[in-house]
Amino acid sequence: MSFNLQSSKKLFIFLGKSLFTLLEAMIFALLPKQQKNVAGEIVLITGAGSGLGRLLALQFARRGSVLVLWDVNKEGNEETCKMAQEAGVTRVHAYTCDCSQKEEVYRVADQVKKEVGDVSILINNAGIVTGKNFLDCPDELMEKSFDVNFKAHLWTYKAFLPAMIANDHGHLVCISSSAGLVGVNGLADYCASKFAAFGLAESVFVETFVQNQKGIKTTIVCPFFIKTGMFEGCTTACPSLLPILEPEYAAEKIVEAILQEKMYFYMPKFLYFMMFLKSFLPLKTVLLIGDYLDIFHAMDGFLERKKKL
Numbered sequence: 001m002s003f004n005l006q007s008s009k010k011l012f013i014f015l016g017k018s019l020f021t022l023l024e025a026m027i028f029a030l031l032p033k034q035q036k037n038v039a040g041e042i043v044l045i046t047g048a049g050s051g052l053g054r055l056l057a058l059q060f061a062r063r064g065s066v067l068v069l070w071d072v073n074k075e076g077n078e079e080t081c082k083m084a085q086e087a088g089v090t091r092v093h094a095y096t097c098d099c100s101q102k103e104e105v106y107r108v109a110d111q112v113k114k115e116v117g118d119v120s121i122l123i124n125n126a127g128i129v130t131g132k133n134f135l136d137c138p139d140e141l142m143e144k145s146f147d148v149n150f151k152a153h154l155w156t157y158k159a160f161l162p163a164m165i166a167n168d169h170g171h172l173v174c175i176s177s178s179a180g181l182v183g184v185n186g187l188a189d190y191c192a193s194k195f196a197a198f199g200l201a202e203s204v205f206v207e208t209f210v211q212n213q214k215g216i217k218t219t220i221v222c223p224f225f226i227k228t229g230m231f232e233g234c235t236t237a238c239p240s241l242l243p244i245l246e247p248e249y250a251a252e253k254i255v256e257a258i259l260q261e262k263m264y265f266y267m268p269k270f271l272y273f274m275m276f277l278k279s280f281l282p283l284k285t286v287l288l289i290g291d292y293l294d295i296f297h298a299m300d301g302f303l304e305r306k307k308k309l
């Protein structure tokens, strides 16, 4: 009897709180979105030497953050550093770091802690794509995909999360991909590494939630193709629903999501609907939709980058 009373009370509280969170979310959806101030925050961006990483760096530079730029490409990274200085940021530090090497990540992270301070916003953005069918992809390339796109996240989290927890202040940003939400032919290793990065970020978020570390925020970003050159030659058959994104637009929206402390951010919005459909439609219907949107041929024109990473 007392058990029934206990469990009814628990259920009642749960329903009340759930209703409250739903109402809260609906009200917040109608209000103008608040953006946090990142002036003075130490923002580390991996893969800052080109593409999205560079544009994210410039966005944070304009907002007065202290920048820590990592890239394996020294020249590109220094160029971003110069551009950030021109954009007005006074404290910008460029480090050459191969994120696929655990020891190097730990070594450079120690250097950053000594020379700059505790990183408060960590953006794991460095990424590579092999773009080969599963059986055609050499083992070393598959391992490299995992080392850069996923394992680097493990090491950077281990290096920078403890100080975030100690300060009860930090933000972990995972640049995953729409390929971290759905499997894509010709992208098996890339998809697997992006799913892994997504899973890690979500799990660490749940850990911080359970341990009541309210000051640690997480944002997981899943964009469709962006015109940075990474997916050169790839196409979309349905540009109205799944447009190939302009890099500046993508960077602006990603920063907006970070400043609003959104947990999940998919781009374009149609991806949310696709995920919803995938969760309940019969497989055959999902495959028909994929075929209609020509998703199975998106990688057909993929042009491998000439430069070896």
Ligand SMILES: NC(=O)c1ccc[n+]([C@@H]2O[C@H](COP(=O)([O-])OP(=O)(O)OC[C@H]3O[C@@H](n4cnc5c(N)ncnc54)[C@H](O)[C@@H]3O)[C@@H](O)[C@H]2O)c1
Pocket: 046, 047, 048, 049, 050, 051, 052, 053, 070, 071, 072, 073, 076, 097, 098, 099, 100, 101, 124, 125, 126, 127, 128, 148, 175, 176, 177, 178, 222, 223, 224, 225, 226, 227, 228, 229, 230, 231, 309
């Ligand atoms: N471009 C797209 O269509 C697209 C779509 C979804 C997600 N993404 C993701 O966005 C992120 C940025 O991609 P991008 O489009 O700007 O590509 P990009 O190739 O322009 O930039 C990637 C950067 O990562 C750096 N990098 C690669 N290997 C590294 C390593 N071992 N250590 C350190 N740095 C390394 C490169 O030098 C480069 O500067 C990636 O994680 C990518 O997977 C891209």
